[in-house]
Amino acid sequence: MATTRRTLAASLLALAVVACQPGTNTHPTPSVSQIGSDLHCKSSDHGYEDSQAGWGFCYPGTWKYTLRSQYNADAQELDLTFDITNVPCASAPPNTKPICSPGAGLFAFMIVSTYPRAGAADLATWVQAKLPPNLTLQQRFDWGNSKEAAMLSDGRRIALTPNQVVILELRSGFGLLDLESEMSRRLGTWKFLY
Numbered sequence: 001m002a003t004t005r006r007t008l009a010a011s012l013l014a015l016a017v018v019a020c021q022p023g024t025n026t027h028p029t030p031s032v033s034q035i036g037s038d039l040h041c042k043s044s045d046h047g048y049e050d051s052q053a054g055w056g057f058c059y060p061g062t063w064k065y066t067l068r069s070q071y072n073a074d075a076q077e078l079d080l081t082f083d084i085t086n087v088p089c090a091s092a093p094p095n096t097k098p099i100c101s102p103g104a105g106l107f108a109f110m111i112v113s114t115y116p117r118a119g120a121a122d123l124a125t126w127v128q129a130k131l132p133p134n135l136t137l138q139q140r141f142d143w144g145n146s147k148e149a150a151m152l153s154d155g156r157r158i159a160l161t162p163n164q165v166v167i168l169e170l171r172s173g174f175g176l177l178d179l180e181s182e183m184s185r186r187l188g189t190w191k192f193l194y
Contacts, residue, residue: 058189108172144190
């Protein structure tokens with residue numbers, strides 16, 4: 001019995017020592033490409049790119065998000081919802097003040113909906129065929145490499161790409177993270193893949 005305990009203890013000790021030894025590569029290599037690695041973001045920004053949805057964009061480096069997706073087969077619509085939080089104050093060494101970004105801890109929601117273009121020649125044709133009649137196109141603007149982009153009468157942005165229509169809905173308000181100003185400045189960073 002004592003020999004069995006010694007053998008078991010020696011085996012467990014050897015296993016613990018071997019398990020704690022660093023290998024030649026202590027960090028795993030990602031098996032998928034890094035999200036947004038081919039976007040041209042400012043050094044303080046991060047990139048998000050979804051090749052299945054067909055688009056990507058830059059966002060402030062202080063944001064963290066939780067992503068949820070929902071596909072509606074009837075409408076052939078993909079909605080990606082970003083629950084965005086501006087990172088709270090970073091911990092500081094003892095006896096110093098924490099470092100905070102403006103709006104630290106604030107949150108908001110961003111929804112990016114992707115639809116098939118369905119042969120529409122332009123945004124007006126697509127909006128007329130697919131959206132309720134009370135929604136109209138308003139001010140036109142440049143949005144990344146889209147073919148055409150405009151504001152909808154309800155405040156959402158809409159873009160026509162070679163094969164898709166993308167609608168951007170920013171949900172924030174008083175006391176929440178100001179998505180409008182941050183994302184408006186970054187519309188030029190959007191890359192529509194198809």
